[in-house]
Amino acid sequence: MDFIDYYKILELDKNASESDIKKAYRKLARKYHPDLNPKDETAKKKFQQINEANEVLSDPEKRKKYDKFGKDWKHADEMGQQPQQQYSRNTNSGGDFGSYSEHDFSDFFESMFSGGTGGRRGSQVKYRGQDxxxxxxxxxxxxxxxxxxxxxxxxxxxxxxxxxxxxxxxxxxxxxxxxxxxxxxxxxxxxxxxxxxxxxxxxxxxxxxxxxxxxxxxxx
The missing domain is CATH 2.60.260.20 (Urease metallochaperone UreE, N-terminal domain)
Structure with missing residues (x-):
């Protein structure tokens, strides 16, 4: 799976403050909101990515895991225990080096591409009309x-x-x-x-x- 740079999606650097993230999200969510870009599939996908990025970077705990583990941040707890689990598997079975099945990442893909929780949350944000x-x-x-x-x-x-x-x-x-x-x-x-x-x-x-x-x- 390709790595998705949430900072790049929100047009921020890794030292961005919570205020910077909030401002960037509001600006980009408004720009790519489906209501303002009907029939534009590219804008729709971009809007989903913006919501995904905001959901992670606006949460201090999720952001910390993302900064450390990158694309595998959702499995940070498992990865923290991986050396011990791998050693146990190796001594007991001599194989199966702690690999993960495809369904372990299904929630990530579903949230990213099917308008999951992040998309629904973003659609409820109230936007002021343009001057x-x-x-x-x-x-x-x-x-x-x-x-x-x-x-x-x-x-x-x-x-x-x-x-x-x-x-x-x-x-x-x-x-x-x-x-x-x-x-x-x-x-x-x-x-x-x-x-x-x-x-x-x-x-x-x-x-x-x-x-x-x-x-x-x-x-x-």
Whole structure:
């Protein structure tokens, strides 16, 4: 059986902290979650591997065994007694050097490839929806009065109040109007940036407008 590097699956090094493991798992589980990758068998397999890796590395005792015994970590207790058992078998029968049958590893394969306990646990994690970003173009002449506009984001109409004096490039957040969460997770937020166009003769400086006009000396 090929060795499966759990640290590599979670994109971590062996000195990763518990916090690092938790963050990496959440990031990758969300990226490869079957609900976000329907009909993608590669993503499904990756998601199962991520859950398997997290189940082992997030448990201090399992991680300790994995670091010491690698792919055979589930049989760490047996391997710790193997020299004594092998000696006993050799003196009694002269053969059967303590080999293991195939069914000893069946739980490992089942957990890895058939969506076992780790997969079910991962599917219950609540994921917050993605934040969305949008840009709203408004004219300079409309900036100096509060106004309401209706935006359509992902097929939903959102009634927005634009405050007077909004700045070019300013961004406001509308909580709970982003992408849908998964497994009853909260929605993301919507961020709207303002792009102000100036088609007038005025120049803006903060909250003031300036305009240049040519006039003769006597009029001035």
């Amino acid at each position: 969305l970003n949008a840009t709203l173009n408004i004219d300079l002449k409309d900036v100096y009065h509060s106004q309401k506009q209706t935006l359509t984001i992902n097929g939903k109409n959102i009634r927005l109040t634009i405050p007077a004096g909004v700045e070019n490039g300013q961004t406001i957040k509308i909580a709970g109007h982003g992408g849908e969460g998964m497994n009853n997770g909260p929605k993301g937020d919507l961020y709207i940036s303002f792009s102000i166009t100036n088609n007038s003769k005025f120049k803006r400086d903060g909250s003031s407008l300036y305009s240049e006009a040519d006039m003769d000396l006597y009029t001035a």
